[in-house]
Amino acid sequence: MDSYNFDKIGKKMPYRVPDTFFADVEERIMADVTLHKKKHNLLKFVIRSTGIAAMLALFIAVAATMMLSSNTDFYDIAQAFDDLSETDQSYIIESYQDDIFINQ
DSSP: OTTOOGGGTTTOOSSOOOTTTTTSHHHHHHHHHHHHHHHHHHHHHHHHHHHHHHHHHHHHHHHHHHHHHTOOOHHHHHHHHHHSOHHHHHHHHHHHTTOTTTTO
16 A cells, blocks of 8 residues: 555546436435335334224223123122131121111
8 A cells, every 4th residue: 555656646536426416416315205204104104003903902802801700790799708717707797887888
């Protein structure tokens, strides 16, 4: 590299560009930006739509589970009370004996 003489090059351009290169740079850049923006908007739309669909599916699943599990009748409650020990049964009876909402 030390033997190379840069004075031989002078002010000559080492490469060439088409004559209209600088005239239509703005148009090419705007076209690229617009294309990128359209792709970005489509991606945002797809992500948001997928999120909304997932939330709706989760909501429906939770609502269906709650509806199906709320069919507890008196027999199930009585059976659960009978399965408790006598100490637990007497505690529950004593605790709720004076409850104003139950004894109305």
